[in-house]
Amino acid sequence: MTGFIDNRKIEEYLKKADPPDSKELEDILVHARDLKGISSEEAERLLLVDTEEGIDKLAETANFIKESIYGKRLVLFAPMYVSNMCNNECLYCAFRKSNKLISRNTLTLDQIAEETEALIDQGHKRVLLVSGEGMGKTALDYTIDAIGTVYSVKRPKGNIRRINVNIAAMEVGHYRKLREAKIGTYQLFQETYHEETYRKMHKSGPKSNYEYHLGAMDRAMEGGIDDVGVGILFGLTDYKYEIMALLQHIKRLEDKFGVGPHTISVPRLEPATGSDIASDPPFPVTDSDFRKIIAILRITVPYTGIILSTRENAEMRREALHLGVSQISAGSKSDPGGYTKKDHTDAQFSLGDHRSLHEVIEDIVDLDHIPSFCTGCYRLGRVGKDFMDLAKPGLIKAHCYPNAIFTFTEYLEDFADEKLKQKGYDLIERTINGNITQLKLAEGVRKNIEEIKKGKRDIYY
Numbered sequence: 001m002t003g004f005i006d007n008r009k010i011e012e013y014l015k016k017a018d019p020p021d022s023k024e025l026e027d028i029l030v031h032a033r034d035l036k037g038i039s040s041e042e043a044e045r046l047l048l049v050d051t052e053e054g055i056d057k058l059a060e061t062a063n064f065i066k067e068s069i070y071g072k073r074l075v076l077f078a079p080m081y082v083s084n085m086c087n088n089e090c091l092y093c094a095f096r097k098s099n100k101l102i103s104r105n106t107l108t109l110d111q112i113a114e115e116t117e118a119l120i121d122q123g124h125k126r127v128l129l130v131s132g133e134g135m136g137k138t139a140l141d142y143t144i145d146a147i148g149t150v151y152s153v154k155r156p157k158g159n160i161r162r163i164n165v166n167i168a169a170m171e172v173g174h175y176r177k178l179r180e181a182k183i184g185t186y187q188l189f190q191e192t193y194h195e196e197t198y199r200k201m202h203k204s205g206p207k208s209n210y211e212y213h214l215g216a217m218d219r220a221m222e223g224g225i226d227d228v229g230v231g232i233l234f235g236l237t238d239y240k241y242e243i244m245a246l247l248q249h250i251k252r253l254e255d256k257f258g259v260g261p262h263t264i265s266v267p268r269l270e271p272a273t274g275s276d277i278a279s280d281p282p283f284p285v286t287d288s289d290f291r292k293i294i295a296i297l298r299i300t301v302p303y304t305g306i307i308l309s310t311r312e313n314a315e316m317r318r319e320a321l322h323l324g325v326s327q328i329s330a331g332s333k334s335d336p337g338g339y340t341k342k343d344h345t346d347a348q349f350s351l352g353d354h355r356s357l358h359e360v361i362e363d364i365v366d367l368d369h370i371p372s373f374c375t376g377c378y379r380l381g382r383v384g385k386d387f388m389d390l391a392k393p394g395l396i397k398a399h400c401y402p403n404a405i406f407t408f409t410e411y412l413e414d415f416a417d418e419k420l421k422q423k424g425y426d427l428i429e430r431t432i433n434g435n436i437t438q439l440k441l442a443e444g445v446r447k448n449i450e451e452i453k454k455g456k457r458d459i460y461y
């Protein structure tokens with residue numbers, strides 16, 4: 001037992017268990033279609049599915065669950081890297097302290113404002129602020145100033161309405177201050193739950209303390225942060241071990257705080273300058289296993305957002321949409337200042353999807369999904385347990401569809417060319433007719449679309 005991860009139980013299970021037969025698989029998937037989630041024991045059985053036919057069945061169920069709960073919408077955001085200075089030695093990352101092959105940079109507040117302008121002018125409304133752990137005692141004050149700067153930038157076509165952050169583990173008091181800065185979700189990836197692997201991969205620096213890193217979400221929630229986002233860096237150890245441990249982590253948060261994580265991120269290791277491990281992962285996750293991982297997560301924790309970044313290529317991102325991914329980044333850069341400069345040699349890792357936000361949006365529309373920049377829940381205080389209480393009886397769709405449509409209409413009016421406008425409004429019409437069954441709600445949505453066309457902005461339910 002390390003902290004709350006029951007290492008021995010996981011290892012013994014993985015040594016002994018056989019894949020489920022078709023009857024057992026069918027029973028679990030029928031249960032999953034109740035939309036209430038499945039037990040950890042059932043999820044563990046799904047992890048052992050090892051045929052393409054079985055994985056296809058998982059994928060079908062995951063798609064059913066995603067569409068029943070959230071509908072056909074996909075939330076978009078952009079990461080903003082503010083510093084690549086770092087005192088840690090994470091062997092997979094280009095930002096690690098001893099890597100001399102990249103140049104180092106921490107953005108000034110003016111530069112952060114310029115990056116924000118560039119993102120707003122592309123059409124973004126949601127930012128994920130990302131940073132290395134290189135600023136010591138000044139890190140929190142800098143982050144809070146950076147958040148204030150991003151929120152303060154107003155452009156003729158809008159502003160950033162929600163900032164999530166992905167920064168190093170902290171003390172409870174620091175999380176409290178971060179909350180006061182009005183962040184959305186606090187994200188921190190465990191990278192690997194396997195302690196021995198963790199120690200091998202994190203050679204030195206504050207992040208090398210496994211227990212401290214593992215306890216970060218407890219401290220964040222104790223500090224009053226309502227929405228936390230967890231993640232695993234796939235490729236470091238057996239993905240089955242990681243998912244079983246992740247489920248233990250989720251249960252821990254649910255038992256202790258009455259609510260689990262708001263999001264789960266699923267990065268796979270990508271090549272990074274100066275890292276051998278990143279180019280040659282010890283436990284590579286194949287595309288087929290990756291599909292299985294996303295589908296199992298969607299089936300097991302139906303009300304938790306699943307985030308996929310531009311580490312993945314366009315094809316995998318298209319497929320992941322049908323497996324239950326609910327948020328993706330788009331038009332991303334993984335280096336500080338990346339949106340206002342041309343040279344990207346100091347990036348954190350190589351991107352798999354280089355398309356612009358516009359191209360990604362066109363693609364999502366062609367896949368019959370509404371691209372959403374919605375920030376409604378967070379701004380109306382539907383966070384943490386309140387969000388889950390609304391999501392669990394299936395009521396969230398009544399907010400997701402209208403809010404997705406309103407923010408997409410803003411995008412069409414402010415940023416789209418005629419071709420996309422035509423396709424986009426056709427999709428909106430089909431979505432209202434096919435999915436918003438309450439007459440009054442549909443009427444209200446149509447009325448608000450007209451208001452947006454006339455110039456009104458930022459409508460949300």
Ligand code: SAM
Pocket residue numbers: 092093094130131132133166167168169188189191232233267268269270271272278311348349
């Ligand atoms: N420095 C903080 C930390 O490590 O928690 C937060 C930001 S870090 C820049 C964001 C995430 O990038 C890490 O948690 C890790 O999972 C991911 N990452 C690092 N190197 C990567 C690589 N080579 N491929 C894919 N993801 C990587």
Ligand code: SF4
Pocket residue numbers: 086087088089090093094095096097131132133207
């Ligand atoms: Fe630093 Fe985060 Fe990269 Fe580790 S993963 S080297 S902590 S930026």
